[in-house]
Amino acid sequence: MTISRTLLATTAMTLIGSTSLIGCSKSAETGESESTTSNSTNDVTYTIAVIAKSNSNPPFLAAKTGALDAAARLSKELDGVTVKVNWQTPPQEDAQLQAQYVEQLVASGINGIAISVSDANTLNGAIQDAVSKGVVVVTFDSDAPDSGRMAYYGVDDKEAGRELMRQLAPLLDGHGTVAVLTGNPAAANLSARVAGVVEEADNFEGINIKQVFSFMPETATEAVAKMQQAQIANPDINGWALVGGWPLYTDNALDGIYENAKVVSMDPLPLPIAYAQKGQVQVLVGQPYYGWGEKSVEMIVDKLNLDIKPASELVFAEFDIVTKDNADEYLKKWDAWLKDD
Amino acid sequence: MMAALTVYGMLSPIEQKTPIVVDANATIVLLDSSGQEHEHLVRTQIAGYRVTLDGQVTDYTSETIERYESDSRTLWEFHSANRFLNKANLVQIAKNASFFAIMAVGMTGVIILAGIDLSVGSIYGLSAIVGAMAMNALGTDASLLVSIPVGIGVCVGVGALCGLANGSMSVGFNVHPFVITLGMMATLRGLTVFLSQHFYGKQSIGNLPQSFQKGFIKAEFMGVYPVPIVFMILVTIAGWFVLSRTVLGRRIMAIGGNETAAKYAGIPVGRVKIFVYTITGALAGLSAAIYIGYLGSAETNAGNAYELQVIAATVIGGASLMGGRGTALGAVLGAIIIQLIGNAMVILNVDPSVNQIVMGAAIVLAVIIDQTKQKLARRKA
Numbered sequence A: 001m002t003i004s005r006t007l008l009a010t011t012a013m014t015l016i017g018s019t020s021l022i023g024c025s026k027s028a029e030t031g032e033s034e035s036t037t038s039n040s041t042n043d044v045t046y047t048i049a050v051i052a053k054s055n056s057n058p059p060f061l062a063a064k065t066g067a068l069d070a071a072a073r074l075s076k077e078l079d080g081v082t083v084k085v086n087w088q089t090p091p092q093e094d095a096q097l098q099a100q101y102v103e104q105l106v107a108s109g110i111n112g113i114a115i116s117v118s119d120a121n122t123l124n125g126a127i128q129d130a131v132s133k134g135v136v137v138v139t140f141d142s143d144a145p146d147s148g149r150m151a152y153y154g155v156d157d158k159e160a161g162r163e164l165m166r167q168l169a170p171l172l173d174g175h176g177t178v179a180v181l182t183g184n185p186a187a188a189n190l191s192a193r194v195a196g197v198v199e200e201a202d203n204f205e206g207i208n209i210k211q212v213f214s215f216m217p218e219t220a221t222e223a224v225a226k227m228q229q230a231q232i233a234n235p236d237i238n239g240w241a242l243v244g245g246w247p248l249y250t251d252n253a254l255d256g257i258y259e260n261a262k263v264v265s266m267d268p269l270p271l272p273i274a275y276a277q278k279g280q281v282q283v284l285v286g287q288p289y290y291g292w293g294e295k296s297v298e299m300i301v302d303k304l305n306l307d308i309k310p311a312s313e314l315v316f317a318e319f320d321i322v323t324k325d326n327a328d329e330y331l332k333k334w335d336a337w338l339k340d341d
Numbered sequence B: 001m002m003a004a005l006t007v008y009g010m011l012s013p014i015e016q017k018t019p020i021v022v023d024a025n026a027t028i029v030l031l032d033s034s035g036q037e038h039e040h041l042v043r044t045q046i047a048g049y050r051v052t053l054d055g056q057v058t059d060y061t062s063e064t065i066e067r068y069e070s071d072s073r074t075l076w077e078f079h080s081a082n083r084f085l086n087k088a089n090l091v092q093i094a095k096n097a098s099f100f101a102i103m104a105v106g107m108t109g110v111i112i113l114a115g116i117d118l119s120v121g122s123i124y125g126l127s128a129i130v131g132a133m134a135m136n137a138l139g140t141d142a143s144l145l146v147s148i149p150v151g152i153g154v155c156v157g158v159g160a161l162c163g164l165a166n167g168s169m170s171v172g173f174n175v176h177p178f179v180i181t182l183g184m185m186a187t188l189r190g191l192t193v194f195l196s197q198h199f200y201g202k203q204s205i206g207n208l209p210q211s212f213q214k215g216f217i218k219a220e221f222m223g224v225y226p227v228p229i230v231f232m233i234l235v236t237i238a239g240w241f242v243l244s245r246t247v248l249g250r251r252i253m254a255i256g257g258n259e260t261a262a263k264y265a266g267i268p269v270g271r272v273k274i275f276v277y278t279i280t281g282a283l284a285g286l287s288a289a290i291y292i293g294y295l296g297s298a299e300t301n302a303g304n305a306y307e308l309q310v311i312a313a314t315v316i317g318g319a320s321l322m323g324g325r326g327t328a329l330g331a332v333l334g335a336i337i338i339q340l341i342g343n344a345m346v347i348l349n350v351d352p353s354v355n356q357i358v359m360g361a362a363i364v365l366a367v368i369i370d371q372t373k374q375k376l377a378r379r380k381a
Helices: A002-025 A058-077 A095-107 A120-132 A157-171 A188-201 A220-233 A270-278 A289-306 A327-337 B002-011 B087-112 B120-138 B144-172 B177-200 B210-217 B227-245 B247-257 B259-264 B269-295 B306-316 B328-347 B352-380
Strands: A044-051 A081-087 A112-115 A136-140 A151-154 A175-182 A206-214 A239-242 A262-266 A283-286 A314-316 A320-322 B014-021 B027-031 B048-053 B056-061 B065-069 B074-081
Touching: A044 A058, A044 A095, A044 A289, A058 A081, A058 A289, A058 A327, A081 A289, A095 A112, A095 A120, A095 B087, A095 B269, A095 B328, A112 A120, A112 A289, A120 A136, A120 B269, A136 A289, A151 A289, A157 A188, A157 A239, A157 A262, A157 A283, A175 A188, A175 A220, A188 A206, A206 A220, A270 A283, A270 A327, A289 A327, A320 A327, B002 B328, B048 B065, B087 B120, B087 B227, B087 B247, B087 B269, B087 B306, B087 B328, B120 B144, B120 B177, B120 B269, B120 B306, B144 B177, B144 B210, B144 B269, B210 B227, B210 B269, B227 B247, B227 B269, B227 B328, B247 B259, B247 B269, B259 B269, B306 B328, B306 B352, B328 B352
Parallel strands: A044 A081, A044 A112, A112 A136, A136 A151, A151 A314, A175 A206, A175 A239, A239 A262, A262 A283
Antiparallel strands: A283 A320, B014 B074, B027 B048, B048 B056, B065 B074
16 A cells, blocks of 8 residues: 555656656757658658767767757758657766666657667667668767668767877977877777877877876876876876867866866867867867767758668768857857757 | 556657568569659558569559668568557567666565665676676577676676675775765776776677577567566566565665664674675676676666666666665666656657656655655654
């Protein structure tokens, strides 16, 4: 009796709560835009789920905006077609929860899924099942190459590392002692970026890679501490290549460093851009955050509507290069990308 | 809630698809509304599909075929189904609940003792990583007779050891389990990351025996994967039996109700507590075994913050955080309710962060109702 009454009350509350919240938020999550006139034989609605790694990370919120904008645009452009976006992203990185989302979305009749894969091993089975049930799957940001997905959209991580060094070397006039900062040393994407930095450094005779400094957990505080310790212990370091922008998500992270070293980093997010504006970071190398959502939705709709898939499974994007000169302009992009959040 | 979702699912049906693979020797053309044949056509202009094999022509209309996929030569036939009340979705909810429900049965025992175990998520993660390491060493072709005992044995063993450590330290040093299990949560998570990095240099370990995955935990029956649900049912029955039909169960209730009185009554309080924490760890290990069998790998982040969902399931299921009250069945129903909320969010296309708000509110409300009810009962008495 105790259980049933408690459950009843809980259920009623959740029902009321979820219904009212649904009413508030549902329209904001769709890029629906009904065509007013139609010459099509049969009107169709494509529902595409977008599953990013974490729900509060600005790059993924930009991807969400990109997906919603693409859905709204395609709904207007394509005769008889309505494209809806279903944003389902775990609060924190959780590959098992991503796999559950994939399975639930397939069971709820989704047409396509765009996913940034937290762990390929964990997601392979769920994506394979989705593909075998006729769902078109595109990965963005992080790939699952053995999952049977139609395509991957994002940057080549090794090339991103190379780009960091290509940007840093001229700042040092081709001579200097460079440190590399990475997070989890076992993470495949970070390892590839570090390898890219190190390989590209070989092309510059005067550049010496001092050490690769890693830290865990991947928090801004840990990153700042590691960088400060490394600089104090190695005052000869005059260049930093940050394969992720972790320390730049705090203020004053580079005190004692920027005076002695040139810094290039991945990810021109709003906070790191402030460092570029101050001149403490010379170059930020960006990924196609908005495009992750936009291009993924476009590719899925092309497949569903025209039975066309990309020429290559791997669709690599160009890097955005952000310096003090174009920092303000890039910041405006973020204002647009984060407009709903 | 289920009724509301069923009605919504009926009003907003989904298209369930079945593949029809076209023979490699057949030709297939797309028909527009005037019956003209095309090799390529925009989906919205397609009125039908014509398959010709050995001179025999079969026509399909776009009313029954969702689309044609040329690279796999597949026609996707569709039929409408209730968005919520369909076999795949219901099994999905129960399967997703099973990972938490199995742990919640153990947690019920802990909470009845007026204890807490904050380390179940980390035990789950460590058991999964160690289990995956053992099974990875067996190779992907290991037989069912080897992979099942190794997979389940290692995961449950690691979980039980962690639980034993929790119980022993809490009882032995007379420290509140909140502190001990909080420390264990961090220690075990660190160990999980260390083992994976040190021995594999990766965040996740895959390449597990197929016999343990598709041959056992992810075995397919009638298009769904019900094995995790079977485990959940078995654990629920065992939990119900132990808590309500055995001396051990009565001792657990007695300790939770009044530990001092239980001591004077001659109940070996310390041993019972250690046993309950050990079983809770073992069940977290069992849940981890099901996780790696179902998803085919273990990652270092597995089980992160799962303790919150497990405790929530137990509390929503009617267990009192003050101790002395709770049931295995209630905990399992609590886990299913949490998954139902999550499923409703997916079906209704609601931002997942709202899921957390609703779940948090449900826990608070369940506790408030419980406390109010107890106050009223005391007044009546």
